Amino acid sequence: MTAADPVVEVRGAVVAYGGRPVLRGIDLTVTAGEVVAVLGANGSGKSTLIRAALGLAPLAAGSVRLFGTPLDSFRERRRVGYVPQRLGAGSGVPATVREVVRSGVLARRGFARLPRRTEAHAIAGALAAVGLSDREHDQVGTLSGGQQQRVLIARALAGQPDLLVLDEPTAGVDAASQVAFAGTVELLLEHGTTILLVAHELGPMEPLIQRAVVLSAGRVVHDGPCPRPMGHHADPDHDHVHPHAPDEDAAGWVPAVRDRA
Amino acid sequence: MSIFTFDFMIRALLGALLVGLTAPAVGVYLVQRRMALLGDGIGHIALTGVALGFLFSWAPVLTAVLVSAAGAVVIELIRARGRTSGDVALAVMFYGGIAGGVLLIGLSAGTSNVNLLSYLFGSLLTTSWSDLVIIAVLAAAVLVVTLLLRPWLFAVCHDEEFATVSGLPVRLLNLVLAVTAAVTVTVAMRVVGLLLVSALMVIPVATAQQVARGFVTTMLGGIALGVTISLSGAVGSYYLNVASGAAIVVLAIAVFLLVTAGTALLRRRGGAAAARTATTPDLGLDDEHVMADG
Numbered sequence A: 001m002t003a004a005d006p007v008v009e010v011r012g013a014v015v016a017y018g019g020r021p022v023l024r025g026i027d028l029t030v031t032a033g034e035v036v037a038v039l040g041a042n043g044s045g046k047s048t049l050i051r052a053a054l055g056l057a058p059l060a061a062g063s064v065r066l067f068g069t070p071l072d073s074f075r076e077r078r079r080v081g082y083v084p085q086r087l088g089a090g091s092g093v094p095a096t097v098r099e100v101v102r103s104g105v106l107a108r109r110g111f112a113r114l115p116r117r118t119e120a121h122a123i124a125g126a127l128a129a130v131g132l133s134d135r136e137h138d139q140v141g142t143l144s145g146g147q148q149q150r151v152l153i154a155r156a157l158a159g160q161p162d163l164l165v166l167d168e169p170t171a172g173v174d175a176a177s178q179v180a181f182a183g184t185v186e187l188l189l190e191h192g193t194t195i196l197l198v199a200h201e202l203g204p205m206e207p208l209i210q211r212a213v214v215l216s217a218g219r220v221v222h223d224g225p226c227p228r229p230m231g232h233h234a235d236p237d238h239d240h241v242h243p244h245a246p247d248e249d250a251a252g253w254v255p256a257v258r259d260r261a
Numbered sequence B: 001m002s003i004f005t006f007d008f009m010i011r012a013l014l015g016a017l018l019v020g021l022t023a024p025a026v027g028v029y030l031v032q033r034r035m036a037l038l039g040d041g042i043g044h045i046a047l048t049g050v051a052l053g054f055l056f057s058w059a060p061v062l063t064a065v066l067v068s069a070a071g072a073v074v075i076e077l078i079r080a081r082g083r084t085s086g087d088v089a090l091a092v093m094f095y096g097g098i099a100g101g102v103l104l105i106g107l108s109a110g111t112s113n114v115n116l117l118s119y120l121f122g123s124l125l126t127t128s129w130s131d132l133v134i135i136a137v138l139a140a141a142v143l144v145v146t147l148l149l150r151p152w153l154f155a156v157c158h159d160e161e162f163a164t165v166s167g168l169p170v171r172l173l174n175l176v177l178a179v180t181a182a183v184t185v186t187v188a189m190r191v192v193g194l195l196l197v198s199a200l201m202v203i204p205v206a207t208a209q210q211v212a213r214g215f216v217t218t219m220l221g222g223i224a225l226g227v228t229i230s231l232s233g234a235v236g237s238y239y240l241n242v243a244s245g246a247a248i249v250v251l252a253i254a255v256f257l258l259v260t261a262g263t264a265l266l267r268r269r270g271g272a273a274a275a276r277t278a279t280t281p282d283l284g285l286d287d288e289h290v291m292a293d294g
């Protein structure tokens, strides 16, 4: 695949809930190896856009192609990893961190058998990448909010996707872990992973973002280089120097996320 | 022990064993997706199936499987649509199932209320060997599905949207789970009865998850508890001469309450112990930290 190949192509997407349009004709193209951030106010339709791109939100009009294939006939789902904004109703039965991350590997293996070692390796790599190796056997529900978010990131990484779609992956994640997450993103980029992410504050990821798409009320109002910080970031009193330097917890994010050539 | 009671005991214990194995194995998925009452609804629908069996003199276990599986598929289709009106549709189906069943049984000659009660509350006494053979085959199928498909069913029940993005056949897995739940209801119907089926799907799982950290441990713990409770309840009901279903469920609830009280007590003690060790020596350190940060 060459760098110019479109990985995500959304054309004229319209999504409406109960007759109220949430996306009003959106075009979005993400090409291979790109890192694109979707920005915008609460309720502007960011989550809906990426959910539509993944076939989770019904399109009233428009079309979506993934890796050049129309979504309806797209079969290589294993090439896509998804980190939701939050886990819906939550599970009624406890699950360990490892069990949740393991379900990310299913994307890759389908119903086929995967050598136990390959699977264990993928899980361990994903857990190490989010710095949760030591919490592997803990119940997800007992982790903090930011740690639970990192479990969802690990689950997506475990599938070793070519396209990673993340909905506010660093919301509620502490500064050190955000720096570490930026390191993971950098590493994934080196391996040619395409990344589409929703964010409110880019933080330490900002230098990695190649393009920003800003939504407002369901329309694209900006598509290009990262806009200057807005909102409370523009506040002159806002301290951009984060109080915590990356520490050993954060260092856990960086190690080999992917082991394939 | 006479030959008759010996034969009865074997049948009773076999039936109880199969129910104890299968009900929590399916129940863990239903509890996981917060549909603990699904088994109850299917149980209501199954009564119509039982009645059809009486009416046409077919094996009630078989007609119950067919009708409740069909009902489970409809329930799943309604759930997948996620409409609010679905709630009412489900209620109509469940009550329709009970009413239809009672009506059809009334129409069929030669079946008494005693017979009906044995399906509603379980009666090992009237479970024949041919019933047991059908039950055993169905139970084997339930165990194969719930144990072998565990990673995929877990993924779908844990996060349906992620499973969809991953390319898992979410709709198919959901239907398989629904039909498996329906089959389990009919497996359990002779032992615990249609009105109490759901209890054995839910309570052992709810008990196990108080002490377990993960899904697999909850599942296996639930099955172990289910088997133990179901076997002891069946034996107990024989000696007390009460309905097996009621005995098993009361026992399950007793164990649940005991474990709940026990874990609450342990947690309180553990919490108190942790508080004692945490307060005294660490105070100085904590102060230093605050100073440094401020």
Ligand SMILES: Nc1ncnc2c1ncn2[C@@H]1O[C@H](COP(=O)(O)OP(=O)(O)OP(=O)(O)O)[C@@H](O)[C@H]1O
Residues within 6 Å of the ligand: A017, A018, A022, A040, A041, A042, A043, A044, A045, A046, A047, A048, A049, A085
């Ligand atoms: N399933 C749904 N049913 C009805 N309305 C919905 C649904 N999903 C989203 N909406 C509506 O669509 C609008 C956009 O929602 P969306 O989640 O895309 O916003 P967002 O930009 O991701 O916001 P946030 O920054 O808070 O995550 C909101 O007004 C929301 O109420």
Ligand SMILES: [Mg+2]
Residues within 6 Å of the ligand: A046, A047, A048, A085, A167
């Ligand atoms: Mg959102």
